[in-house]
Amino acid sequence: MANSIHPLLVNFFADLPDTPAPIYARLKQAITQKVTSGEWQANQRVPSEAEIVKALNVSRMTVNRALRELTAEGLLTRQQGLGTFVAQKKAHSALFEVHNIAEEVASRGGQYHAKQLQLTKSKASVEEAINLGMRTNQEIFRSVILHFEDNQPIQLEERVVNATLAPEYGEQDFTQETPYVYLMKAAPMTEGEHLVEAVLPNARECELLDINDHEPCLQIKRRTWSGDQIVTAARLLHPGNRFQLFGHFSS
Amino acid sequence: MANSIHPLLVNFFADLPDTPAPIYARLKQAITQKVTSGEWQANQRVPSEAEIVKALNVSRMTVNRALRELTAEGLLTRQQGLGTFVAQKKAHSALFEVHNIAEEVASRGGQYHAKQLQLTKSKASVEEAINLGMRTNQEIFRSVILHFEDNQPIQLEERVVNATLAPEYGEQDFTQETPYVYLMKAAPMTEGEHLVEAVLPNARECELLDINDHEPCLQIKRRTWSGDQIVTAARLLHPGNRFQLFGHFSS
DNA sequence: ATTTATTGATTGTATATACAACTTAATGTT
DNA sequence: AACATTAAGTTGTATATACAATCAATAAAT
Numbered sequence: 369m370a371n372s373i374h375p376l377l378v379n380f381f382a383d384l385p386d387t388p389a390p391i392y393a394r395l396k397q398a399i400t401q402k403v404t405s406g407e408w409q410a411n412q413r414v415p416s417e418a419e420i421v422k423a424l425n426v427s428r429m430t431v432n433r434a435l436r437e438l439t440a441e442g443l444l445t446r447q448q449g450l451g452t453f454v455a456q457k458k459a460h461s462a463l464f465e466v467h468n469i470a471e472e473v474a475s476r477g478g479q480y481h482a483k484q485l486q487l488t489k490s491k492a493s494v495e496e497a498i499n500l501g502m503r504t505n506q507e508i509f510r511s512v513i514l515h516f517e518d519n520q521p522i523q524l525e526e527r528v529v530n531a532t533l534a535p536e537y538g539e540q541d542f543t544q545e546t547p548y549v550y551l552m553k554a555a556p557m558t559e560g561e562h563l564v565e566a567v568l569p570n571a572r573e574c575e576l577l578d579i580n581d582h583e584p585c586l587q588i589k590r591r592t593w594s595g596d597q598i599v600t601a602a603r604l605l606h607p608g609n610r611f612q613l614f615g616h617f618s619s
Numbered sequence: 620m621a622n623s624i625h626p627l628l629v630n631f632f633a634d635l636p637d638t639p640a641p642i643y644a645r646l647k648q649a650i651t652q653k654v655t656s657g658e659w660q661a662n663q664r665v666p667s668e669a670e671i672v673k674a675l676n677v678s679r680m681t682v683n684r685a686l687r688e689l690t691a692e693g694l695l696t697r698q699q700g701l702g703t704f705v706a707q708k709k710a711h712s713a714l715f716e717v718h719n720i721a722e723e724v725a726s727r728g729g730q731y732h733a734k735q736l737q738l739t740k741s742k743a744s745v746e747e748a749i750n751l752g753m754r755t756n757q758e759i760f761r762s763v764i765l766h767f768e769d770n771q772p773i774q775l776e777e778r779v780v781n782a783t784l785a786p787e788y789g790e791q792d793f794t795q796e797t798p799y800v801y802l803m804k805a806a807p808m809t810e811g812e813h814l815v816e817a818v819l820p821n822a823r824e825c826e827l828l829d830i831n832d833h834e835p836c837l838q839i840k841r842r843t844w845s846g847d848q849i850v851t852a853a854r855l856l857h858p859g860n861r862f863q864l865f866g867h868f869s870s
Numbered sequence: 871a872t873t874t875a876t877t878g879a880t881t882g883t884a885t886a887t888a889c890a891a892c893t894t895a896a897t898g899t900t
Numbered sequence: 901a902a903c904a905t906t907a908a909g910t911t912g913t914a915t916a917t918a919c920a921a922t923c924a925a926t927a928a929a930t
Contacts, residue, residue, distance in 0.1 A: 390883055416910060427885045432911080440691065448911045449892030456752070558707075562866040566817035566835040566859035584817040584835030584859065608817035608835070615813040641913060667880060678915045683881080699881045700922030 384424065391426055395434040401477025403443055403454055414444060414452040442616075467548045469515045469523050478517040482543050485576075486512040489531060489538050496528050499591070500598045507531040513542050514576055517610075521577045524605040533599050547600075555594040563589040564613065569605065577607050584608040635675065642677055646685040654694055654705055665695060665703040718799045720766045720774050729768040733794050736827075737763040740782060740789050747779050750842070751849045758782040764793050765827055772828045773861055778853040784845060798851075806845040814840040815864065820856065828858050835859040 384394040402408040415423070420431045435452055438444045446452045473480040488510050497504045508531050515523040527547055529537045534554040540547070551557070567587045574581055588604040635645040653659045666674070671682045686703055689695045697703045724731040739761050748755045759782050766774040778798055780788045785805040791798070802808070818838045825832055839855040 392883080418910075429886085430884060432913095433883090435911090437691070440688070446911065447893080449894075449909080451893095451910065556707075560868050562864070562868075564815060564837070564864035564866070565862070566837040566857075568833070568835055568859075582819070582833045584819055586815070586817040586837075606817075608819075611816070613813070613815035615815070617811050617813075643913080669880075680916080681914060683883095684913090686881090697881065698923080700879075700924075702880065702923095 392430050392434045392437075395420075395424070395426075395431065396438055397474065397477045399434065399438060400443060400475060404476050408454050410454050410456045412454050414454060416451060468546050469525075470546050473515075473517045473522065476517075479519070481516050481519075482546075483514045483516070484511070484542050485514055486510060487538060487542070492528075496601075499601050500528060500530055502530060502598075509534070509537045511537075511542065511547065513547070520610060522606065522610055524573060524576055525602060526605075527600055527602040529600045530598065533594060533597060547602075551592075551600055555597075555599045557592045557599065558595060559593040561591055566608070567605075573605060577605065579607045579609070586611055586613065588613075643681050643685045643688075646671070646675070646677075646682065647689055650685065650689060651694060659705050661705050661707045663705050665705060667702060719797055720776075721797050724766075724768045724773065727768075730770070732767050732770075733797075734765045734767070735762070735793050736765060737761060738789060738793070743779075747852075750852050751779060751781055753781060753849075760785070760788045762788075762793065762798065764798070768861075771861065773857060775824060775827055775856040776853060777856075778851055780851045781849065784848060784850050798853075802843070802851055806848075806850045808843045808850065809846060810844040812842055817859070818856075824856060828856065830858045830860070837862055837864065839864075 384391070384398055387394065389397075399408075399414070408414065414435075417428050417431045417435065420426075421428045424431075435444060435446065439446050439452075443455055444452055445455045470480045470482070489507060490510070492500065492502050492504055492506055492508045494504055496502075496508060497506070500508065502508070509527075509529040511525075511527045511529070513525045513527075514521055515525065525547070529547075529551070531537065534551055536554065537547075537550065540550050542550075565587055566584050568582065569577065569579070569585045571581075573585070574583070577585070579585075585608055586606045588606075589602070590604065591601045592599050635642070635649055638645065640648070650659075650665070659665065665686075668679050668682045668686065671677075672679050675682075686695060686697065690697050690703075694706055695703055696706045721731045721733070740758060741761065743751065743753050743755055743757055743759045745755055747753075747759060748757070751759065753759070760778075760780040762776075762778045762780070764776045764778075765772055766776065776798070780798075780802070782788065785802055787805065788798075788801065791801050793801075816838055817835050819833065820828065820830070820836045822832075824836070825834070828836070830836075836859055837857045839857075840853070841855065842852045843850050
């Protein structure tokens with residue numbers, strides 16, 4: 369019967385995360401979560417707009433927006449008169465933009481939080497000064513932040529910031545806002561570089577990331593410029609078994 | 620006065636192309652044209668939604684959709700309470716271009732050579748078929764090639780190729796020309812995706828790559844499309860201590 | 871002079887409604 | 901049996917309305 373509840377919809381009742389995010393965004397998260405978790409397989413039919421409207425008691429235009437945006441992002445495909453389906457092409461999320469790990473986790477439907485392990489101000493060491501293109505007597509901030517996805521460590525971020533270019537860095541609360549967000553306000557990035565490699569973590573890093581010895585890690589070293597000055601240099605360490613870097617390109 | 624017509628709007632009157640496309644799409648086109656032609660410079664203010672509504676006599680929601688989508692595409696930036704502006708950054712230049720390892724080694728001034736370990740034709744396994752979007756009874760090529768830089772192994776390349784799309788693959792000599800070069804001739808790539816992660820190699824891979832046990836490796840899995848068909852899927856394994864992936868981006 | 875409050879402009883979200891365009895399945899006609 | 905029509909379901913677009921959230925400039929108060 370057309371009246372029977374769509375089987376996929378069982379878990380849709382009151383299924384949206386009750387974060388303060390807007391409805392369409394929470395719906396996107398919920399659907400993304402279903403897809404990335406594998407609960408909804410590729411090519412599988414997704415509930416129609418009308419069904420979701422009934423199940424969640426929201427407006428069809430809101431549902432339409434969520435589905436339309438997910439389609440634009442490549443997670444779903446839609447065909448007029450036919451329905452909405454899970455796309456084949458990978459459900460993986462962001463690519464080069466590992467900038468904002470919080471957003472990336474959220475876009476996968478995961479739960480994000482962070483722990484700030486260090487945030488200090490001091491004079492740059494020789495190495496740091498060279499790396500940032502500064503002099504050794506100039507001041508820098510050092511921060512160490514551990515990022516979590518669903519209560520598992522996903523990224524260890526060690527960052528050095530030119531204090532002249534981002535003087536308020538030391539007063540931020542990075543459990544609420546990622547350094548990237550603040551730094552883009554303070555000194556908008558005009559250029560950047562990555563260096564990606566596979567490394568073995570040391571004992572402290574193993575403990576922080578909650579992984580076994582000999583578990584390889586994906587390390588990204590990044591420097592970002594604002595104009596001709598280096599704003600910040602960061603080392604991002606990710607457990608190899610929980611983190612992948614995805615990229616898509618077209619010609 | 621707030622009533623005066625926005626200078627940028629002069630050309631907006633009856634400015635939409637009269638193709639049969641929907642209004643929001645034509646508005647996107649018109650704005651994109653202004654930006655790419657340089658008529659609207661970076662950081663320049665874009666007419667507000669209300670102004671465009673007045674000028675074109677369309678609904679604000681329609682204008683909102685056009686501006687919102689262009690923002691998602693990176694052409695514009697918007698700030699609540701402030702306005703809409705032309706974004707600075709152009710486009711993401713593809714960075715992770717590790718396509719041709721031979722060229723890369725040469726560009727570093729290293730000496731390149733390759734060993735072909737396998738090159739066979741057979742029917743696709745279930746996994747391979749799924750990965751390539753084929754059926755299990757269709758034919759594929761499998762190749763395994765070891766690439767060297769200065770006589771040290773630098774990349775182990777395991778590749779599966781859709782035999783229908785690249786029928787001559789089995790007759791190539793990949794010690795003289797990399798698979799990438801041939802495949803670009805046979806079925807020019809239109810799209811691709813990478814998946815980068817840190818992994819531990821198995822015993823055979825350690826031997827081939829001439830590395831110690833527990834030495835982490837950088838693994839790149841790549842699939843490339845020609846049109847809507849997947850041409851090839853490859854797994855590229857690199858010793859973590861000899862290989863780094865570098866990328867640079869600018870706005 | 872400094873701070874605070876107000877106001878207007880702007881974008882952000884949510885809803886209800888309407889109709890168009892397309893697809894599939896069922897129904898009717900020849 | 902083959903074809904044409906109809907109906908139901910689905911996505912696509914456009915509009916009007918309402919209110920919230922944010923920002924900058926102005927006005928008011930101290």
